[in-house]
Structure formats: structure tokens, C-alpha cells
Amino acid sequence: MKEMLSGILVILGTIFMLVAGIGILRMPDLYTRMSATTKVTTLGIGSILVAAAIYFQELSIVARALATIAFMLLTTPVAAHAIGRASYLIRVPLCPQTLRDELYGRYDPQTHLLESAPLYELKLQLTNLHIERLKIPDRASISGKNLEELQIRQQYGVTVLAICRGTHVIPNPDGDVQLFSGDELIVIGTPEQVKVLRGHLLTTEQANLSHDQAK
């Protein structure tokens, strides 16, 4: 009986594994190949390991088989996601029959961060504008000052849309809102203006450091 059951499971697993081999050869692009191989191998290895657990019927073997199944179920999606994301970022081509690429343009090519749709579509409409999160570094000289003193719009032409402080968000901040190190400013301006502001945040930090060392 147990031989029968584990034999059926082993043959089932073998069929899955053969399908994975055919899939990786026949599928048209990397992403479809991955979808074929990862799902099918998880199922295939899973059924062969369950077959081993049924066949040996010892506590230590069953525990080992179940632990391996749990490990595979945890790691296979992670590995597949890591390799798929890296492949998408280095532009491995999709197959020509692809109808819809929902990730298109949503990865920031510099930071490799994924953006949700609304901000991306807003960026498409405002072609010459740049919306960016700027983090105020530790020991920045602007820390503790409020927006009215800093005059960011007058000096840099950049508007602060919101301030993120931890999980708390201050939308459309007034002039009397103080800034602290670790806050994130969400700013809008031309790419050059935002770049100048970002450079200014960094240089004040370095100036501060050398000032401290001089003391």
C-alpha cells in the first residue's frame, strides 16, 4: 500500500519535472520560462519528498522531508522574484507577442525603486517637472529651521509638497513647520532645481562636519 502510494507520487513528481524541462526549452522568453520552471519544480520536488516521507515512515525522515518542502516553498518564490526583477532591470527582452507590460517605465532607472501608477502617469503629463523625495541627512544645518526661514521656493524655485516624518505625513506644510534630520521632503521642480537643492542639503552636512572637527 505504502509502495503504491509513494510510487504514484514519485511518478507524478517526475511528470512535473519533465514538464519543467520542456517548459524551459520551449517557452518564448525568460519570464515565461521562469513561471514554468519554478511552479513545476516546487510541485515536483514536493510530491517526491512526500513520497519519501510515506515510504520510509520514520519520524526523522518525515521531519526532514517536510522541512525541505517548507524550505523550498519559502525560497523558490524569493529566488524567482530576485532573478526576475534583476532581469527586468537589465532589460532582458520580453517575447514579441507580449500584450501588456504593466511594469513599463515604473522602475526608476537610477534607484531601482518601483513607483505606483498615479505618480508615474503624473510624471508623464508633467514632462519637464521632477517630483522627488529628498531625505534630510543627519547633522544637516537646516535641521530645526522652519520652512519660512529656509525660503526654499524663493532660493531654489522648488515647492515642498509634503514632509514625511516616520510614518506621519504633513501635506502642504505651512511656513512655520520645522524640519528635522531624518525627515523626507517631497518636492516638485525642474530636474535642475531639484538637483541644486539636493546638492545643497549634502554640502551643508559636510560643512557642518568640518565645522565640528575644527572645534
Add this chain to the structure above:
Amino acid sequence: MSLASVILFVVLPLIGLAIALAFVRFVWGPTLPDRVVALDLIGALGIGMITAYAIASNLPMLLDVAIVIALLSFLGTVAFARYLERRGKL
């Protein structure tokens, strides 16, 4: 037909065929991620093969080898993914 002979004469050759197909993709490419995925699949098929052989030969300690291969192939794939992303080109 006993379970051992089914595994030895049917299951292992079929998994071997799957490994051969994955190896064709490994050699063919055409991109490096394709090869990484093929290598990952070869590792996974190896785990299945070792487990099936453990049943056929009644050697349960071979399951430990399967666990080690699962761990190594996961680490290898993640390391390759990181390397590919940092290299930044096809």
C-alpha cells in the same frame, strides 16, 4: 514491478531527460539570466533525482544531500540576481 525498479528504469531516466533539456537551455542562453534559471532548474531536478534514488536504494541519509543542494542553489540564484542587477547590463 517493484517501486525500486520503477524508479530506476522509468523515473530516473525521465528526470535525466529533463536535466538534459535544461542543459540545452543552459548552453543556448541566449542571455545570462536564462542560464541562471536553467542552472537553478538543474539543481532542483537534482534534488528530485537524489530523493527518488534515496527511495529506490533505501538510503534515507541521501535526503540530507538534497537539503544541502536546495540551500546552495537558492544562495547561488540570489547571488547571481544581485550580481546581475549591480552589473546593470545584459
